[in-house]
Every structure is written in structure tokens, then in C-alpha cells.
Amino acid sequence: MTIWYQSELQVKTPGRSAIDISAVIDDAVNGASVTTGLAHVFLKHTSASLMLCENADATVLTDMETILKRLAPDADAEYRHDYEGDDDMAAHVRSVLTTNDVTLPVSRGRLNLGTWQGLFLYEHRYASHSRQLIVTVSGK
């Protein structure tokens, strides 16, 4: 008998930063009562994203910012899409370079992540936003 569980979550962000949401997703997995299967996490936005990343040392997130700012600069002189400010187009590029959908294994009723692996919601806009996630858990 396969279980299909789906829920919608809201996460409030404080502006540009990466927030560890692993525990929130693990709670959804618990609620689904799936022992073996998959948890799919989807972020319904194009200026924030998801990222699997090291979860132990905060300087990893600092350095990730350093690199993303180089690859997708704020207020780039060549951007045409800048209606919402210096961070507008940069946020779209940063989202594409990371991801908006992640699927994680569920084993023995829990998310089966590596020891130093966290799932982050990465807000790319300067301002605080409310971000919507759809979590779909399936399995047996």
C-alpha cells in the first residue's frame, strides 16, 4: 500500500540568507507515516531557492555568498530586468544556479541525509519574504 502525503508550508525569511529547513521537512515525513520512500520539496518562487549544503560551519554559507555574488552580481550593468531593484535579476540567476526542487530519501521513517548535510531555503532578495513550499512524501 503506497502512501501519498502532501502538505503546504510557509517559511518567513529575514532577507538574503540561507535557512536550514531540514527539521521542518523531517516533521512532514513523520506526519506522512512513510517508512521507506521519498520526500519531494518544491519551492514555488523564482527569487529564492533550495540548496543541499554543509550544515555545521557557518562560514560555509558566508563563502557560498561570496561565490554567488561573483557568478550572479547584484546590479550588473548588463541586466535589463531590474524593476524590483539591484537584487531582482541576481535572485533569478542564483535560483537557477542552485535549485527549486529537491528529492530526499526516506529510510526507517526519517529523512536519510548525510551527517553534515542540511537542506536550506536560500532567500536571494534583500527583503524579508514569506515563501511557500509543497512537500510530497510517498512510499510504504
Next chain:
Amino acid sequence: MTIWYQSELQVKTPGRSAIDISAVIDDAVNGASVTTGLAHVFLKHTSASLMLCENADATVLTDMETILKRLAPDADAEYRHDYEGDDDMAAHVRSVLTTNDVTLPVSRGRLNLGTWQGLFLYEHRYASHSRQLIVTVSGK
């Protein structure tokens, strides 16, 4: 009772550009008769890719091109793989920096995307190509 539906789609591209295929995938979801579940989209190529991106303002795609050309330049002097032209290796890198497999939530029988979120097939070669997609819809 879990439904497993799989279909193969061909998309003709006009050469380098991003094409919104959200409606095509939503049609496949309709055909699958899944109410709650997931739609998996897979592109069977390494010089074209998939991308979730803002779908309302065409300049977002223009700016995405600007950045991808910087990150994965055409005809880079260091490339060794250039048998098929200036866009050959660049296309492979651009595919890796975006993605070739995307999973989307299905809710109430439809793709559950954000308001400004579209799924694009991104052709990275200069020339027109016929690209093959496998869509797998599962759920209840």
C-alpha cells in the same frame, strides 16, 4: 491505488533559446488522471537542459543568457572538446549548471507551480534540434 503514467514527448527547438513547456507538461498530467502526486520531467540530452524560471518578463531570459555566456563561454580558448563547433562544450557546461531532471508537485489534478514560475526547455546549441522528453506522472 497508485497511478504510474509515462509518456515520451518531442520538442522542436529553433536553436539557442528557452521555451516554456509548462503547458505541455500540464497536459501530460491531465492525461495521467493523477489528483495528488508528482510529475517528473527528464530531458535525454547533454547539450540542452531544463530550467525553472520567471515566466512573465522576457528580459529575464535575455539576462540569463548574458550570465550563462559569461560562466560557460562559447569557443573558450581552453576547451579541448570542440568537434561540433563553438557552442559544443559551452552547451554541455550550460546543461550541467542548469538541470536535466525536474520533479514538480501535482495538486488537485494540475501542476502546482508558483504564479510566476515556468518550466523551460533550454536549447544551448545554435542550431534547431528535436529534443526528447520522458514525462513520468505518479500519484493517486
Next chain:
Amino acid sequence: MTIWYQSELQVKTPGRSAIDISAVIDDAVNGASVTTGLAHVFLKHTSASLMLCENADATVLTDMETILKRLAPDADAEYRHDYEGDDDMAAHVRSVLTTNDVTLPVSRGRLNLGTWQGLFLYEHRYASHSRQLIVTVSGK
């Protein structure tokens, strides 16, 4: 009747390089006895990653290295996270720019990849490591 099959695999890497693991995943698919469905591959690390890439010409992997070294330089002067050496933070960024979870279609009992498409485990650290994968195959 939906099948849910999950197995854990170890892959020993020789240090920084990309290893084609398509055949290993196809073996897991065979073991699952799924005819139509999906194979999810998850790498439980943040300094190695997965990549779908051209599998025929080795110079593609050489050129991918060239570009990744530019985008995520080793020993970058701005990195704060460097406890484990010059490749430490670069490995985390390279993992984020590629991916750690891939879902592949299963058709007629086999992985349904493109002709020139391979799934690679990309070791980003200089030293040899043992890397852990969770493969989850579901379908009918």
C-alpha cells in the same frame, strides 16, 4: 501494485574526478524488478556530487574541470572555510553548482537515459574517499 526498493551503495573514488556510475544504478534498477517508474539517486555528502553529462569523449570531463575551477577556485583568498585544505570550500561550491540528487526514468525495466548521457559521481576533494549513495526505485 507499486514496488518500493531502496539500497545503499558505496563508491570508492580516486580523488578529484568524475566516475560514470550509470551501470551501477542500472544494476539496482534490475534488482528492483520495476518495469515503468523512477530511479532516485542520492549522494550523502557535501564535497562530492552527481552530474548528468556526456559520456563518450573524455575531453568533456577535462573541460568541465576547467570551468568548475574558474567558478569555484581552489584556495580562493576570500574563503573563510579552509580547515581541510585548499579544496575544502571549493568542493562545497562545486557540489552546489552540480547536484546531489538525480531522478531518472525507468522504462521497460531499464534506466531510460539518452544515448550520450551518463550519470557521474563527481569527487571534488583531492584525496580518495568512500562515498555513500542511496538508490530508491519505485514504479510498477
